[in-house]
Amino acid sequence: MTNKKLILQIDFRSGLPIYTQIVNQVQAQIASGILKPDHQLPTVRALAEELRVNFNTVARAYRILDEARIISTQQGRGTFITESLPPKVTERLRREALEALTQRYLSEALRLEFSKSEIRQTVNDQLKTWNEANEPKK
Amino acid sequence: MTNKKLILQIDFRSGLPIYTQIVNQVQAQIASGILKPDHQLPTVRALAEELRVNFNTVARAYRILDEARIISTQQGRGTFITESLPPKVTERLRREALEALTQRYLSEALRLEFSKSEIRQTVNDQLKTWNEANEPKK
DNA sequence: GCAACATTGATACATTTAGTACAATTATGA
DNA sequence: TCATAATTGTACTAAATGTATCAATGTTGC
Structure with a gap:
């Protein structure tokens, strides 16, 4: 069981939007294999609380990742890493x-x-x- | 809790640009310990209204202080004092x-x-x- | 006087936060 | 089983906040 906790480091001074930082880091961890397919990500509210950020900001990041087919957000269920991407994309x-x-x-x-x-x-x-x-x- | 209100005295006749006066006084108050790390500064608009100046002028002062790593401006969040640095970097x-x-x-x-x-x-x-x-x- | 520059002002914009309501799913318990 | 509650993502509006860009105004040096 790969129940690894998602660890993100947000730099509030970097100038990069918070939602972009979340997108980048989740992407990177998936591409590197730290996060594996079917792994469930934290809920938007849980991650928001941990990062001390509004849950809309996390939801925005998740939406971007979802539109990129990197994760799959499912209302009422949660958010999951999608099946393995084509190696070229990875x-x-x-x-x-x-x-x-x-x-x-x-x-x-x-x-x-x-x-x-x-x-x-x-x-x-x-x-x-x-x-x-x-x-x-x- | 150090919820001290930022008090600045602008001299409109001094010849010194307003943004320079803001920079100097904030710097001085941080150096003297009146303002402490993580303290949130007034918003550019609030301070501008109080000083009766354009908020762009305050924004300019904040940008200078940000570039000097003295404060940290964060879009959508606010402006905060950073950790104090030693005056002389060896x-x-x-x-x-x-x-x-x-x-x-x-x-x-x-x-x-x-x-x-x-x-x-x-x-x-x-x-x-x-x-x-x-x-x-x- | 005038050209170049610095300062300030006006305006539109991006980001974050907040709040609320809602739909879909899951968990709970009678 | 079924009704209900809790969880989870979605959608939307509004406001707060800093940013970017350009225009207007003032200052300075020639």
Whole structure:
């Protein structure tokens, strides 16, 4: 049973609309396989309470994901991940997720006036550390 | 609960732009501890009405303070004081800030099961784009 | 004087919150 | 079984809030 709890991190200062952040993160977790088909998402009201956000905002995110056929919202029942998407779609979502995540990171770092070489260096250093830490993964 | 009302004194004859006076006084009140982190500031319209100025002028002051990371403006929600930063950012703190930012980025990317080479590739690609986009900065 | 710039104002817009009502489904209990 | 309540998503309106863009006005330097 994959009863994993949905964990989202909303950044209220990012400038990105909250509903967009929810859409992006759910998409990313589905594309990455963290959320699997038939998995039930939190109710709009429960997720709204957890994120300290109005439930209409969550409903808007769910509606967008539903229209994209990524989740299936069912009145009176709940919200579920749809059957596995075509690999091509999954791959696209995965790539978009990484690009969005990276863009947020870089724009923040550059705004704080870190140089591109500093950033590159830090990313490489930390990746190397992670290499040694948990490389043999499956 | 620190529900202190923001009180500003604008001098319309001082020659200083109104938005500058707002910026200075909010900054001063935060520095002196009158306004504390997470405190919600008046809305641009409420403060504008109180000061008898256009709300765009208040919005401009808030935008400047937001860009300086002193406050956090959130569309549809309001404006809040951010955590106070040390007045002088040392080189060590600078480095720690970048490392923390990078760690958050990488742990999220790795949680989504992106490979280290994918991440490196995406970071480098986007850094290159940024190079061309806004490198010649006057 | 005038051109360039800064400041302020006006207007339309996007986002979030709030509230209410409703339909569909599920759970409960007599 | 059946009636009722609770849960869940949907729809809609209204208001609050910050944002973007351009126009009007004021200031400054030549």
